[in-house]
Amino acid sequence: MKNRIKVFRAMHDLTQDALAHELGVTRQTILAIEKGKYDPSLDLAFKIARYFKVSIEDVFTFEEIQ
Amino acid sequence: MKQNTFYILAGIIGLIEVGAFWLSVRYMIPYLITVVFIVGVVLLYLAWRRISDRQVDERVVLINQKAGMATFMVFWVIFFAISLGSAVIGLGAPPLPHFPRPPADISGGINKSLKPFGDGPGILNESIKPPDDGLIRLGHFGYLQLALLFLMFFLYVGFRIYYARKYGEWENDEEQD
Numbered sequence: 519m520k521n522r523i524k525v526f527r528a529m530h531d532l533t534q535d536a537l538a539h540e541l542g543v544t545r546q547t548i549l550a551i552e553k554g555k556y557d558p559s560l561d562l563a564f565k566i567a568r569y570f571k572v573s574i575e576d577v578f579t580f581e582e583i584q
Numbered sequence: 585m586k587q588n589t590f591y592i593l594a595g596i597i598g599l600i601e602v603g604a605f606w607l608s609v610r611y612m613i614p615y616l617i618t619v620v621f622i623v624g625v626v627l628l629y630l631a632w633r634r635i636s637d638r639q640v641d642e643r644v645v646l647i648n649q650k651a652g653m654a655t656f657m658v659f660w661v662i663f664f665a666i667s668l669g670s671a672v673i674g675l676g677a678p679p680l681p682h683f684p685r686p687p688a689d690i691s692g693g694i695n696k697s698l699k700p701f702g703d704g705p706g707i708l709n710e711s712i713k714p715p716d717d718g719l720i721r722l723g724h725f726g727y728l729q730l731a732l733l734f735l736m737f738f739l740y741v742g743f744r745i746y747y748a749r750k751y752g753e754w755e756n757d758e759e760q761d
Contacts, residue, residue: 547643549759550752556643582731 519557520579526570527540541565585634594632597624647751651743659736666728 527537533545534552538545550556558566567574607613632638649712748754 542639544639544644546715546753547641547757548605549755549757550643553752553755553757555750555752555755556646559642562642 520554520581521577522579523552523577524552524565526572526577532572540569552583585631587637587639588637588740590631590635594628597628599623610612618746643751647744647747650747651740655736655740658739659732662735664733666732671723715726 523537527534534548535545538548541548543562547556547558551558563574563578567577570577601617601621601624608617625747
């Protein structure tokens with residue numbers, strides 16, 4: 519799963535820590551999602567999309583694992 | 585209750601558990617550590633529920649779940665194999681009822697083996713009861729159980745580290761302090 523959280527963070531001038539605080543997770547979780555180490559739950563994915571006021575497809579792109 | 589207060593409480597309970605274990609071994613009261621351990625876990629659970637600033641992070645929950653499940657799966661196979669071995673020992677024993685050997689035979693044998701010189705009196709006083717054969721065997725089984733406990737602990741720590749690395753626990757980037 520690819521994502522554009524880093525881009526959206528930059529657009530909103532947000533640090534990982536601030537975004538993590540807003541979403542109720544740890545900074546390490548935001549970092550892991552950005553680096554593609556961890557795929558968030560649907561719940562968290564929707565929270566992220568809603569926070570940036572975009573659709574979930576704008577933030578996350580599904581990619582087949584080969 | 586603050587999260588850090590909980591950690592301090594967990595440390596204190598851990599020390600009490602170690603003390604209880606020592607007392608159990610020292611005075612041969614196996615039920616003491618069993619009861620103290622269960623009470624300690626219940627207390628920790630109640631304290632954990634009272635944490636006011638607890639942050640539930642789904643990634644950490646996933647890491648804990650995966651590590652717990654992997655530990656359970658590996659431990660289950662090993663425990664099952666060892667239990668099968670124990671069952672073989674149990675089933676290979678003479679059928680019930682067991683008739684213990686006369687105590688005189690045991691004490692005589694032990695006394696004879698401990699006599700240092702000639703035909704003089706043995707080191708052991710006649711009033712000292714020789715250890716029960718079955719209890720010694722059960723004690724050896726206790727070492728095996730202790731090894732299983734350590735195995736369970738190290739399996740969990742190993743899997744916890746593995747999954748933490750897999751899900752980016754120690755990743756860092758330009759925002760790292």
